[in-house]
Amino acid sequence: DTAVSQTPKYLVTQMGNDKSIKCEQNLGHDTMYWYKQDSKKFLKIMFSYNNKELIINETVPNRFSPKSPDKAHLNLHINSLELGDSAVYFCASSQVASGGANTQYFGPGTRLTVL
Amino acid sequence: QQQVKQSPQSLIVQKGGISIINCAYENTAFDYFPWYQQFPGKGPALLIAIRPDVSEKKEGRFTISFNKSAKQFSLHIMDSQPGDSATYFCAASKDDYKLSFGAGTTVTVRA
Numbered sequence: 001d002t003a004v005s006q007t008p009k010y011l012v013t014q015m016g017n018d019k020s021i022k023c024e025q026n027l028g029h030d031t032m033y034w035y036k037q038d039s040k041k042f043l044k045i046m047f048s049y050n051n052k053e054l055i056i057n058e059t060v061p062n063r064f065s066p067k068s069p070d071k072a073h074l075n076l077h078i079n080s081l082e083l084g085d086s087a088v089y090f091c092a093s094s095q096v097a098s099g100g101a102n103t104q105y106f107g108p109g110t111r112l113t114v115l
Numbered sequence: 116q117q118q119v120k121q122s123p124q125s126l127i128v129q130k131g132g133i134s135i136i137n138c139a140y141e142n143t144a145f146d147y148f149p150w151y152q153q154f155p156g157k158g159p160a161l162l163i164a165i166r167p168d169v170s171e172k173k174e175g176r177f178t179i180s181f182n183k184s185a186k187q188f189s190l191h192i193m194d195s196q197p198g199d200s201a202t203y204f205c206a207a208s209k210d211d212y213k214l215s216f217g218a219g220t221t222v223t224v225r226a
Contacts, residue, residue, distance in 0.1 A: 004158070031212055041202055043159070043216045055212055090158050094212070101147050101166075102208045106158030 003027050004107035006091050012113045013081055020077045021110045023091030031055075032074035033092040033104065034066060043090070049074055078112075086114045118142055119207050121217025129225050134192040136220045138205035141186065145207040149214070150179065150190050153202045162203070163190070195224045 004025045013019055025032060033056070034046040048056035049068040063079045074091060091107040121138045128134045138148075149164035165172045165179040165188065172179045178191040192199055205217040 033212075041153075041219045041221075043204060043219070045213060048212050050212065092158075096212055101149070101164060102212065102214055103149065103161050103164070104214060106151075106160065108158050109156075 004091055004093055004105050006089075006107040006110050008110060009108065010111050010113075012115065014115055015081055015083060017081050018077070018079045019081060019112070020075055021089055021091075021112075023074045023076070023107060025072055025091075025093040025105070025107075027093055027095070027105060029093040029095040029105075030071050031094050031096055032068065032071070033094075034074065034076050035090040035092060035106075037088045037090060037109070039087070047074075047076075081112075081114045083114050086112055088112070117218065118215040119205055119217040121205050121220060123220060124218070125221040125223070127223045127225060128192075128195045130195060130197060132195050132224075134190075134195050134199070134222050134224070136190045136203055136205070136222075137187065138189065138207075138217050139185075139187045140207050140215075142207070142209065142215075143186070144209040145215075147208040148179070148181065148188050149206050149208075150177075151204040151206060151216075153204065153219075155201075159204060192222070195222075197224045197226050200224045 031050045033048045047066040052068045065077045068074045088109045092104040094104045150162045151159035152162040153159040176193045181188045202219045202221045206214045
């Protein structure tokens with residue numbers, strides 16, 4: 001069973017379109033994340049939800065909107081796509097206990113290409 | 116600003132050799148230092164992690180060395196194998212939800 005899954009695996013779209021990426025985790029974790037990995041492989045945190053509550057919201061254009069319908073799902077909706085949005089987007093999850101380790105489990109990634 | 120600085124950006128090592136990747140941090144509140152391994156086309160996966168109360172942790176051929184006073188930590192891959200060819204990321208966390216990642220090191224092991 002896949003622990004953290006994302007759909008779609010690949011997404012090719014035109015500038016100006018709106019698209020969504022879905023993420024689901026079956027680990028029972030209460031925290032989920034979205035990362036953007038650029039062409040230089042740098043991993044940048046975008047958002048994090050803990051029990052459906054937004055807890056991390058980095059400097060990200062407001063064209064990006066995360067939505068967490070329940071603690072096992074975290075979706076990412078992107079409006080008015082731009083060329084610079086082309087990247088690999090990773091979903092991750094973790095269960096952070098007080099004083100515990102923040103071990104994050106990553107999904108396989110969604111490669112977004114904006115033409 | 117990047118809270119964790121990682122070097123080198125890439126390295127090539129012969130099979131059986133030692134790969135060494137270094138990371139430095141500024142925030143003394145960090146208390147958890149994991150290393151992630153990423154293969155092409157895959158998501159990063161936890162490789163090994165250390166807390167600042169120990170100076171070294173070893174798991175198989177992978178060792179983390181931690182120098183709290185210098186605010187540095189490193190990953191050593193002993194007896195490097197072609198299957199170790201991947202991108203390695205160091206990271207740091209301060210008992211909250213956010214992991215600060217280094218820029219990554221691409222390791223190529225030549226047979």
